[in-house]
Amino acid sequence: MNSRRKQRISDAFGAAAARYDDHAGPQRAAAGLVADLAQRQIPGPVERILEIGCGTGLLTRDIQRRWPSAELVVTDLSPDMLATAAKGGLVAGTFMTMDGEAPAFEGEWFDLILSSLAFQWFERLEDAIARLTGLLRPGGSLFFSTMGAGSFARWRAAHVACDLVPGVPAYPTLDDLRAMLSGYDDAFAFDEDYALPCEGARGLIAHLKGIGAVVPGDGRKPLPPGQLRRVMAAFDQSGGDDAYQLLFGRVTRPKN
Numbered sequence: 001m002n003s004r005r006k007q008r009i010s011d012a013f014g015a016a017a018a019r020y021d022d023h024a025g026p027q028r029a030a031a032g033l034v035a036d037l038a039q040r041q042i043p044g045p046v047e048r049i050l051e052i053g054c055g056t057g058l059l060t061r062d063i064q065r066r067w068p069s070a071e072l073v074v075t076d077l078s079p080d081m082l083a084t085a086a087k088g089g090l091v092a093g094t095f096m097t098m099d100g101e102a103p104a105f106e107g108e109w110f111d112l113i114l115s116s117l118a119f120q121w122f123e124r125l126e127d128a129i130a131r132l133t134g135l136l137r138p139g140g141s142l143f144f145s146t147m148g149a150g151s152f153a154r155w156r157a158a159h160v161a162c163d164l165v166p167g168v169p170a171y172p173t174l175d176d177l178r179a180m181l182s183g184y185d186d187a188f189a190f191d192e193d194y195a196l197p198c199e200g201a202r203g204l205i206a207h208l209k210g211i212g213a214v215v216p217g218d219g220r221k222p223l224p225p226g227q228l229r230r231v232m233a234a235f236d237q238s239g240g241d242d243a244y245q246l247l248f249g250r251v252t253r254p255k256n
């Protein structure tokens with residue numbers, strides 16, 4: 001795995017930890033839906049839960065409210081994000097700095113694995129899903145949300161209008177995700193769109209900086225100032241707002 005890029009991602013999110021929640025509208029909605037989906041399938045007590053990519057703890061606190069008796073293991077690539085999630089004693093659990101794509105566990109440990117908007121930073125999503133599913137006990141489930149290819153469509157289009165390649169990472173389509181999950185006996189995926197009112201390119205850039213999502217796709221570099229100004233002008237002319245396409249998935253291990 002590209003350890004240098006992963007460190008850049010960790011640093012970027014760590015730098016945004018103090019202001020993340022002020023910019024995290026779609027992130028908050030996605031975390032709530034992941035928790036809702038999991039509770040609908042497993043409404044009763046569970047023994048052990050793993051969270052991948054906790055960020056500031058939006059999903060973490062929801063997990064604790066819904067399954068207060070569970071042993072909770074909370075992980076994130078960024079130590080600063082992890083510290084923010086653990087701050088104030090709002091959540092009782094074990095907090096670990098960990099790359100969710102390379103989990104520090106082996107064997108069938110968890111009844112639930114939950115993650116919201118972390119998988120888009122994985123280099124090999126399909127392999128990561130397989131590794132995490134292997135950590136589930138029989139009957140256990142993995143629930144997650146991740147970014148879809150339709151995210152930031154207007155920002156991407158503004159780059160194309162300027163004959164430039166956007167730095168936004170390449171996200172999977174819903175069909176891509178469904179294909180990744182097709183080998184599992186009990187799995188599903190669907191998508192939801194979330195409007196992102198940003199009142200122009202400056203607002204979109206402020207949102208991305210606010211949540212720490214500033215590391216471009218692998219092999220890409222930030223635009224020089226002159227090219228960025230051209231893209232910003234094209235984006236503003238297109239209406240100045242954008243949207244997230246969020247993909248949601250579930251994999252359940254057979255009980256036998």
